[in-house]
Amino acid sequence: MHLLTKKGSNLQALPSAVGGSQETLGAANISSLVTDTGAPFPLSWLAGGLLLAVLVLLAMLGFAFDSLRNVTTVQLRDLRLQELSGRIVHLDEVLTMSARMAATTGDLQWERRYRQFEPQLDAIIKETLQLTTLSESAEATKQTDAANLKLVDMENQAFSLVRAGQPDQAKPILFGKAYESQKKIYAEGIVRLVQQIQQDLAASQQDKRNQAIFFVGAALLSILFLFVTWLLVWGKLHRWRSEQAANFAALEKAEGALQIAHDDLEKRVKERTEQLEQAHKQLLEASRKAGMAEVATGVLHNVGNVLNSVNVSATLVTDSIGKSKVSGLARAVALLQEHELDLGAYLGSDPRGKLLPNYLLQLAEHLQADQDENLKELNFLRQNIDHIKEIVAMQQTFATAYGVEECVDVRELLEDSLRMNLSALSRHGVEVIRDIDAVPLTMLDKHKVLQILVNLVSNAKHACDESGRTDKRLTMGLASVDGRVRFSVTDNGVGIPAQNLLQIFNHGFTTRKGGHGFGLHSGALAAKELGGSLQAQSDGVGLGATFTLELPLTPP
Template structure:
């Protein structure tokens, strides 16, 4: 069935129309012929029995005289008229005493079935028997019995009807084929012309061609609509060609613009990186400056101590003793000043010991401050050396490093830092970029809290897992907050709310987080409610290993 559908689907329109007409006609003729055929078969039995009864009635009427006058030969001649009906194989007349009065043929056939005694029509196998009373003046004088070969007659009629039906169908098919050939040409000619026009347009790409309108029927309207479509396509094609040329020029212009944008982006990234490095350097300088203040204080204290040192009193004592070198014993025992020398030496030793301890303490403080400066500079140099290198690092140490670069500013502005650092996996990042992001976030938080004027400035730093292969670094302040309309703008390049801001920090931080496979987000419930920034960084191990870890 599928092959037949495929075969019919790929036929030409001419063959399809011819087949449709032929199948329709043949189906109608076959249906009508079959109806007539089966009607004849169904009425054959009725017509056969009716004909047999009429024959029996005629024979019965004609044999009454022969029966009355006991004329056997005359009765047999009358019964011999059944020769005109070959299907009647025997006719006989039986008297009321059941004796046979006359028969045709006169010799009974041994192969015939036994006739039933009752009157009427009787079917016996392939035979039909008729028992009919012969009546004269209301009295039954004999019984006419006719035996017919019903099966043979039925088969003969069936063959006759079949032959007629086949002949009629053949003639009808030939006539339908001839008519369909002429009709399909009239129907398919406009369609084929339309198809040839469409194929020519497809091959030549010439939309100026038009299909001829050969009629006013649906095909004619189709041709008219096809021509209108061609006109529109021709107009649209020309417009498309013009637009294509314009688009090509625009694409070239956009390519040049894109190249300029990429160049500007590279310059912007370089500027942003330098700005980030400047912020880090600023933090370093702030911390170094704070430590240098301590160094300066310690140096001042040492200078003041040295300028007021008790060592000058010791020098004066040496001069005094040297002046009494000749009578030193008498001077120490008899002279009032000499007797006070031992007490003075005791007091001087105590004072010199206190002075030495104080100078040692200030010297140790000075050394520590100088070491602190060296650590700050070394940390900055270390970050500068590894810029662009991806490493697996503990996020808590990254936060602590950024805090050390801002610790002086936090102390100076009275910012209290709270840490919430649970155990979390290592993160895979460029620590120089993370340092720039965190330093910028800490500085922004400090400015936001300064703007409130509140004394309880609290910066909360936390670490969390987000369950998606990332670690959250949470930076939360109780500063002035962020208006809702600015939450979607603060990461835009050049956007800032500070008069001395440049708008690079958050934009660069968001780009840097994205480059590392993370993200930077901001949250705030509005002005006066503080702000929370969440820096998400990728976990060093794959998520599958992370989830399977106990």
């Protein structure tokens, strides 16, 4: 509190210290300009030139507004249809994923997510039907709506089976041929709708190009007229500017004095900033001694582990988009447009035309594969971001409260920890071996456990990488022992010296270059809070290490 008060008083004092100099410079500047004004400003010439320019611009704006009014309605409809088609594709994928996740996991939370987005898709389809009633794309929209209704019916059947505790019977519905057939019909309708919208937009763009040609001609004539007018105005202004040249000397002198005052102000601000930085360092040191730094660094360390996976997913999506073959579609469309009048003969007899259908088919398959891969990476990205939010929320209450316990399949939890580090493990050539026993469902705070496992996997990856071995190996173990669930993470990396095993869980202890010593410490605290323990074992340097996390096995 005292620090903030002092900072405020110092900052308030700075403007007042320079205020006198600024006022003196301003008075001298104004006095100099007033005593030597020279010839009067050619206001009438300038006003006449501006008036002519305004009149010409108003005339051009009138032409532009009249043309724009004629195409605005069609353009807005087509743009809205394009937006709605994209929303239909997105929401359909969300509903399909929710239904399949419900059938796969038996978790009714996915049905609630499905019900949240289902009305939005219905509203968008209805709006699309209304907008396409008088358009050739209405048929494609009706096809999409019919297929969607059948898909919704099958998804509702699957949800009924999930609610009845029969998710295994729901899977054939959502992964069967009938469902995929309706999905294909739905996708074809979307493609037809997008193509019609693109044709409408192309026609609108042609109209705009024609209008642009007219406007360019009118603008050239207007510019020529204004050029002559402003030549006269410029002559008057040039003479006036020559007479005012003497005033700039006084202005430059005033600017020199102002620069001196500015340099003095910067010096004072720098001194105050150094004082504030020193006080800030002292405050951070006091916070660290009070234990607050541990919470802050714990958040940064655990979030950093997840951000590695976020960065990898974002990079993969960016590379995929950058390498997309979508430009090939434009070239194919250009060929079709080039042979628009003899399209049948071109596709039937021309050597290049015969290859075009097969090329379009291959291009469609490639673009679909790119889309599927991007959706997969974006889903990983969303999961990692959700985990970051849970880490931050958990650390905010770390010292005073426990997390929310829920029924968890610990095998899925172990796979999630591997998935968040999968790209890094693959990049560093680390082989992953799973030694997983059947473990019943248990009640625990899955986000705390996931935080611990992600950190252990990341540490194991670093240990393997630093060993320089070619056969880098990470073994993930899971077992149920004496009423407790046991996770184990074993690597064949650099190993741990015996003297370090006694202090490896201490706050700030680390042997890795660039490490902080926060991950294992916060992991041990979290394990203890969950009623379990985190232990380390190693036979020595170069012999790898095993970290074991044991937690109570609490049936739901």
